[in-house]
Amino acid sequence: MGLLNRMSTVVKAKMNTIMDRAEDPNETLDYSYQKQLELLQNVKRGVAEVATSKKRLELQRAKLDQKMDLLDSQAREAIKSDREDLARQALERKSTLTVQAQSLDQQIRDLEGEQAKLEATERRLSAKVESFRVKKETIKAQYSAAEAQVKVTESLTGISEEMADVGLAVQRSEEKIETMKARSAALDELVERGTLEVFSGSDEIERELAQIQAESNVESELARLKTEEGR
Structure with a gap:
């Protein structure tokens, strides 16, 4: 078991070394940033969809108001014409529309609450994405500088070795x-x-x-x- 554990450790170490050489930090950072942008776009899309649904309900509510105003006017005209039966029918229809309007009002309030939550989430996520973008660019710049320094050092090392050979x-x-x-x-x-x-x-x-x-x-x-x- 001890030998197998040591072999497993060696294999893992070699795999980590290979992965470390193959992994490009710039690509990893850009990929992470892209995924965050996609998430932010999904949240924005959700805000737009909720806002659209709320607007649709508000338009329906406005139409109900127009119908209820019309029925109220009809009931008044019926009363003036001594047609209480027609006035009653108009008021009954208005009462039905009032119930529908109340239901729409509740749905609109629910959507307003959902929209407010999504907008707050969007603001927080936008701030985080922007912060990550700045950090990402900083890390990429530091990595590029370190990579350039390594290349310069390797070049100087090669020159030193060549000069040593010439000296010998x-x-x-x-x-x-x-x-x-x-x-x-x-x-x-x-x-x-x-x-x-x-x-x-x-x-x-x-x-x-x-x-x-x-x-x-x-x-x-x-x-x-x-x-x-x-x-």
Whole structure:
């Protein structure tokens, strides 16, 4: 079980690393902001729908008022004409419309309360969305700056490594040149003492010294070229 737990921990750690590399904070922030905007649009749509329904009921209520006023006038005219029966019918119809009007009034008040709640929700959500937008842009700017700084640092690190390689190459070249110079000086000293004449002729010594000098010149030129070319 201990081994399985450790393996599970390792797998989770690697998956988190992969997800962290694949995840773009800018995309995540923009996606979250977009979802909040969609939610805000839904709330605004709800406010509009409630307001539309309330307006429709208010128009119906206004029509009922017109009908009730008309029936009231008809009842008055019937009374003037001694037609109490017609007046009664008109007042009965007016009474029915009054009940309907009262029901519409209650529905309108309910919709007004619902609209007020939705509008308050819209204001709070709008403030939160705007606050998130500002924070989102700030975080994105900070992330971009940090990303640029990392790239600059990585670039500088690469330059430092290249300069270190160049330094090592120059150092090796200088050491080799010093070795060749020391060898040349030693041979010169042996020649002066006459030691080399025992083993070889002067022509051979001169050829060897010339060769050494040529090799030293080549190594010097090579080191100079490498230094100039930054290698």
